[in-house]
Amino acid sequence: MRVSVLLLTLLFSITSFAQRSDFQEIDFKKADSIAHYYKDASLKNLPVLTHNLTASLKTDIEKFRSIYTWISSNIANDYSSYIKISNKRKRFAKDREAFLDWNTSITPKVFKSLLEDRKTACTGYAYLVKEMANLAGFNCDIVDGYGRTPTLLLEEDSTPNHSWNRIEINDKWYLCDATWSAGETIVVNGTPLFQQDYFDGYFLADPKLFAKNHFPINKEDKQDLKTDAFKDYVAGPVIYKEAFLAPIIPIAPVAMHNILQKGASVTFTLQVPKEFDGDVQLLLNKGGSQKNGSPIVTKKEYEISLAQQFEKKGFYDVHIAVGEQLIATYVIKVK
Missing domain, CATH: 3.10.620 (C8orf32 fold)
Incomplete structure (x- = not known):
């Protein structure tokens, strides 16, 4: 027994x-x-x-x-x-x-x-x-x-x-x-x-x-x-419900809050379905002003990476979006 x-x-x-x-x-x-x-x-x-x-x-x-x-x-x-x-x-x-x-x-x-x-x-x-x-x-x-x-x-x-x-x-x-x-x-x-x-x-x-x-x-x-x-x-990062539809899984960074030096880059990595073809974007919000990011995008099977450089000091809310739907949010402090 x-x-x-x-x-x-x-x-x-x-x-x-x-x-x-x-x-x-x-x-x-x-x-x-x-x-x-x-x-x-x-x-x-x-x-x-x-x-x-x-x-x-x-x-x-x-x-x-x-x-x-x-x-x-x-x-x-x-x-x-x-x-x-x-x-x-x-x-x-x-x-x-x-x-x-x-x-x-x-x-x-x-x-x-x-x-x-x-x-x-x-x-x-x-x-x-x-x-x-x-x-x-x-x-x-x-x-x-x-x-x-x-x-x-x-x-x-x-x-x-x-x-x-x-x-x-x-x-x-x-x-x-x-x-x-x-x-x-x-x-x-x-x-x-x-x-x-x-x-x-x-x-x-x-x-x-x-x-x-x-x-x-x-x-x-x-x-x-x-x-x-x-x-x-x-x-961890903020996860929005729309991430569950594909699903799209934020892999990196692991933490929501990240600190880096001016001029450095952060790579945001997502796990995606094999046939995923959505338009992934970064939205950068600094001091209430929002603009589109300009990341270097790398696509692999089941994975998308977006490497974004930060050239100015300050705090950024970085939203990962697919089309008009938010997937995740990170906070970046640039010193």
Whole structure:
């Protein structure tokens, strides 16, 4: 028995995540249309809803797609609930075990509110994905940890603030974030307003890119994600959601903030899909004035490098863009 447990532990600890490219031949139109057909369906009977979303679909990936799309298209993000939960989490900043116990205890309350109001914070999204996926016969877990966004940067002493899921399909594990797929919260005249707008990039996301803005608190999940230390995670560049569509993965520099001498160059390196043909640009913002960079561009299979020289002293916000979409942001100090 001990040997079996040890083997299972070892196997679990070296599990690596796969990505959506495994299903390039799958057309999700039917799954998405079913999710749309059951728009506004009641959450009061999850087994019935799950059955309706999956029964007519042949493949496991289509079944999970229908569940995921329905959740991210029908559940609103409750910002006030997020703030309350975040404040509670801060109480357990230095007591990981207490945090995990509290996080488990709060889940039923979050789920009750979700059923009644059809809105929730990230914990509720992750819980609903897990429950419906389990009902459909999938192995699916909640992953608790940290999430970085362009408007929410973290420090080394930040508390956990996010939850997402991992799911097993065809004997492989995948990552997804239904909260960030659901839309975004904007502030209008001091009031947070949620805009429901399904975003596909976090559905079975590339694990290497996912680790750029997600950091789990459990040791096993850190090994699975192949993440660096938390210190390196919070120091990384800002990653925009549009990076997840291709996907495009910033490789270098590793840190967001970089210092160099006047006249020196910085090489920005991106991992890209094999057939990628997008127009990659550098936008240099200095003192509120923005201009296009003039990098030396080198293209290889699966990689694009942009070497930009900085000839004037000062601070630069360097945005990497593909077309009109921002991918990542760095800060360069030129001495």
